[in-house]
Amino acid sequence: MNNQCKDSKPLSLLYRLVSCPSTTGTAEEVGVEKELFNILSEMEYFKNHPENLMLHPIPGDRHGRCAVAGLVKGKGEKTVILLSHHDVVDTADYGPIREHALNPDRLASSLDPSTLDPETLADRASGGWIFGRGVADMKAGIALFISLMDEMSSAREGLRGNILFLSVPDEETNSAGMTGSVAFLNQFACSRGLEYIGLVNSEPCSFNPDGTYNMYIGSIGKLLPAVFCFGREAHAREPYAGVNANLIMAELIRAIEGNARLSDKYGDDITMPPANLKAMDLKDVYSASTPPASIAFFNMLTYRRSPQEIVSLLKETASASFSRALEIINGRIREYSSASGTSIGELEWKPRVYTYMEMYNLCLERHGEPFTKHMEDFIGTEAGKAADERDLTVKIIKEVHSFCPDRNPKVVIAFSPPYYPHVTVTGKDKKEANTLHAVERLSQFCAGNFGIDLKVNRFFNGISDLSYCGVQDAEEVIGLLKPNMPVWGHPYLVPVDEIKKLDVPAVILGPWGKDLHKFTERLNLESYLVTTPALLRFYVDTLLNLNH
Template identity: 25%
Template sequence: MSASDPVANLQTLIRCPSVTPAEGGALSTLEAMLVPLGFAVERIVASEPGMPDIENLYARLGTDGPHLMFAGHTDVVPPGDETSWRHPPFAAEIDAGELFGRGAVDMKGGIACFVAAVARHIEEHDPPKGSISFLITGDEEGPAVNGTEKLLKWAAEKGERWDACLVGEPTNPDVLGDMIKIGRRGSVSGKVTVFGVQGHAAYPHLADNPVRSLLPLAAALMDEPFDTGTPEFPASNLEVTSIDVGNPATNVIPAKAGFAFNIRFNDTWTAETLKAEIIRRLDKAATASPLRPGRAPARYEIVWAERPSHVFLTRNNGLIASLSGAVEEVTGRVPALSTTGGTSDARFIKDYCPVVEFGLVGQTMHMVDERVALADLETLTQIYGTFLSRWFDNALLS
């Protein structure tokens, strides 16, 4: 079977139940597609104490520069209640012009289309005068510890160097051709614990209710805007995502209370300067709480999540222009250049080469009945193929 058919490629990949951390046969399937095209394929297992081992794949076609990387993941989120699906989540069935299955959009569809685009490029033009590599992880939907970050380090240590990267995540909100991601906001998470003195609710003077401190501390983080945004990024935004007192008794003042938060931040900040601002706000609120007049400053501690995601913006005009031009040529749409949305593995790749993201329409990702239009698979394959030609032509001239 030719790898130039994105629908067949995707059906084969979806039928591999590769729910994180299981490989599920997906990397073996991808290897079987790439080897006949001339790729040298390596499978790397990454480990970390206390976490499951993750199998990853690196494949390269060519030995010279310029070198273009395509990055993505074959792992998928759980399907949830499989009886709620119109078609079984790993059957890859087609219905009314749509292909159903977990990972159809996020992001086996992007991988299937890029493989098809490379296969067609080789059939029509021979291999490019340079190199193409696939960097594919099985740990993007999980903790992302044993995936792309370690795979990049392994490849770089053996001498791999890249000139640019395209990540095939679903980036389009409504229609294929809407949006290219040229950067991502940073992300910092933390948990605040406020300490009080347990006591009877009828005798509050003998206790110290931590909830009275928690509320102004949480408000201090959400109230005043952190910034107004930049030309490339929206305003930074903090959300309190959980409040927990853990107190089953309504007549007992608890000894402690806590809340968790996450902030998505723009390039006004670094993770370090943002942490300092959050602590400044907490300290100020702890000493001036209107809910506990006459009391000493509130006692709290903050524990930061171990792995903040750093903000980045790609400024490589050649890469962006090659992809934007390909999208416009195939679809007639001029894609918006965006930094919205959550984090992706591009946050690791940006330390090695310029990176952009473009893939399918993301409306059904992670949902029951995740699906993709067959027409979009063909269109994305054409966009990727046009991008390949444009990027290598530009890179060889520069």
């Protein structure tokens, strides 16, 4: 990298942002929020209009984190949101050179060539890439948006609308920043007389093997079902006297893990199949008894499916898996009876599958108000002790089951955070039609000016904050998720009604980055300094002009 390039204003801004630690889920994010606010305060526009620059506290956040917002006011009410996140994943993967992870120049010279693949070695040698934690994901996007605002605010007489910058914390963890900012966006639009016509997220993008460059007009959805198997405890010397919860769970995991039939489809697009993220029995200590209960969390991705459809699929799969487990046990009882010359009765249980809400209601019918009061007190006590929302989910369901009048073996299906709605631009209304038209013009501009063909993807297949820009079938979603997610409101909450109200068409268009979340994370300089700034400016201008 030559010195002239290093001294450029956009690159200096990026280095300043990268040097500020902001590991996700920590108080470091507060520090980068203050720095980001200071950077924006240095812009001439915000010196003259400080009332348009603000920190929005994330409600109930234990770290005291904020979203950083800045409005550049042009003509009229039409407004484009520039969305970014300022948290980064931690730097532990840098190992012995961790101290240089936030210093791109020192990091590049500190990387051990023997740990790099040929592509990374070539990129480092070319001088056309900068390395460091957050350079691509996504402090480059923040810097690009700040530069774009600075440029557009200096020519406001020709600005046919408004630009709202919003940078949020916690994208890499639970998206508490975005979910905690949706209501703010709606309130801000109301108080300032704004109409949101589109949103751009500048997450890093990539080239495909055929030379096309990716952008996205939507984002994949994610649900995290928490599936509980409750068996019948037995002593190890009499295993056929009960049913091992782990056997039921093993059959369930075997049926779900990597099963393409459980993938979701949208046209030619298909999600990756479900994956088991955690499985364990719920025995507190070792004993000679079989596990009475077990839990598994599954990552399920969606393009179209609603939570209700996911529940139906899981119920069907759980019932079949339960039946197979009983068949296995009874087959082995017959084998043992034959081998030992004894007569052991087969298990006569039938598969029982409940949603969490169904089990909760059974308990409520039997125990009434004292049960409700007990669970309120229990959750209030345990919420502060649990390691995270998943841990609290396990504690709550285990406690509810202790009140369940049905003591037979069963499977219980619940949901745990995080929940990401799938979202995509379909052209359903004028704003979405204008978004698709602007994307089409952008493709022509990119090909004509840079010789690059854009590939417009319907879904970004990494989880992103775009999910909280709109939601399909909001009433059905909240009607099923709220009663089946035990930690809903304790404190996890997806503001579905506010998201429905926001409902802004969103795209992802960002600079070229590689190896995100790895110690070889890097950003392409030409994309950052030349191509992406031009694409972002063209897209925002086009969107404002189409909606004017």
